[in-house]
Amino acid sequence: MAPVGMAEDLPWTSAWVTGASAGIGRALALRLAAGGCAVTASARDTGALKKLHDEHVAITPLPLDVTDTAAVMAAVPALEARQGPLDLAVFNAGTYEPLPGGLGDPEVFRHHMEVNYMGVVNGLHGVVPAMKERGRGQVALMGSLSGYRGLPRAACYGPTKAALINLAETLRTELRGSGVDLRIVNPGFVATRLTDKNDFTMPDLMTAPDAADAIIRGLEGRGFEIAFPRRFALFMKLARLLPYGLFFPLAARLARG
Ligand SMILES: NC(=O)c1ccc[n+]([C@@H]2O[C@H](COP(=O)([O-])OP(=O)(O)OC[C@H]3O[C@@H](n4cnc5c(N)ncnc54)[C@H](OP(=O)(O)O)[C@@H]3O)[C@@H](O)[C@H]2O)c1
Numbered sequence: 001m002a003p004v005g006m007a008e009d010l011p012w013t014s015a016w017v018t019g020a021s022a023g024i025g026r027a028l029a030l031r032l033a034a035g036g037c038a039v040t041a042s043a044r045d046t047g048a049l050k051k052l053h054d055e056h057v058a059i060t061p062l063p064l065d066v067t068d069t070a071a072v073m074a075a076v077p078a079l080e081a082r083q084g085p086l087d088l089a090v091f092n093a094g095t096y097e098p099l100p101g102g103l104g105d106p107e108v109f110r111h112h113m114e115v116n117y118m119g120v121v122n123g124l125h126g127v128v129p130a131m132k133e134r135g136r137g138q139v140a141l142m143g144s145l146s147g148y149r150g151l152p153r154a155a156c157y158g159p160t161k162a163a164l165i166n167l168a169e170t171l172r173t174e175l176r177g178s179g180v181d182l183r184i185v186n187p188g189f190v191a192t193r194l195t196d197k198n199d200f201t202m203p204d205l206m207t208a209p210d211a212a213d214a215i216i217r218g219l220e221g222r223g224f225e226i227a228f229p230r231r232f233a234l235f236m237k238l239a240r241l242l243p244y245g246l247f248f249p250l251a252a253r254l255a256r257g
Helices: 023-034 046-055 069-083 106-136 158-174 208-220 230-241 245-255
Strands: 012-017 036-040 059-061 088-091 139-143 179-186 225-228
Touching: 023 036, 023 046, 023 059, 023 088, 023 208, 036 046, 036 069, 046 059, 059 069, 059 088, 059 208, 069 106, 069 158, 088 106, 106 139, 106 158, 106 179, 139 158, 139 208, 158 179, 179 208, 208 225, 225 230
Parallel strands: 012 036, 012 088, 036 059, 088 139, 139 179, 179 225
Antiparallel strands: none
16 A cells, blocks of 8 residues: 555545544545545634645545534535535544543533534434435544543543444444445554643554554455554453453553553
């Protein structure tokens, strides 16, 4: 596979990436555009989206707050009229505040759920009905390996990702035979402004362009779950299987940093 930035034909012609103003979403939008795909890039930061368009003309900014259900629903017909029916939607927008101690302001919990979970639910209601009508389309939900188990500092964030994994499992079955191919993306640690907030050593930390490559490879493949990097994903899969008697001592060690 060609590295990020190099032209290479990808199987999609019309894509939508939310949370594209920074980090993984930004790298993914550039990667898709370099592969010949028309991309609508959404986020709240209009200046950052404009810069993205300046970097690649195939990327069209669509400023949007994913928590605004009406705006998300209205966005889809408009973007499809401009760049053609979506054959890929990546619901990537997300937020994260580490919370040592586990409790804080309930509004911060609510905000995480609104952005990370309801933002995706809004997007799904925007794109899936038309994809079902056409009998084709691919949708990716941005989960996280941290959704596997309750981890220290992740009280606001982890449950939103666990909810997305659960939702994706349900929808995978519900959409069976519809032609809509729904996936869950579960990254480990990726160096972005989001993980800049972590004050602990992050194992197997990868770059956003490498994460974008892993997502593209996964979407081109057939697996329901796109989990990476391989070694840390395996560690988390094993951690998911641990009984509580073994899991809590491990979590206590992680909490010490
Ligand atoms: N970095 C990691 O290690 C890691 C690991 C696993 C999963 N993830 C997931 O990957 C996704 C991208 O994270 P990242 O690390 O690339 O973080 P990031 O650099 O902070 O990017 C987050 C993106 O989400 C957008 N966003 C936040 N709130 C939004 C809202 N209300 N409406 C629309 N867009 C909004 C941000 O844009 P604006 O601020 O301009 O709106 C930004 O484009 C998230 O879902 C995150 O949970 C990240």
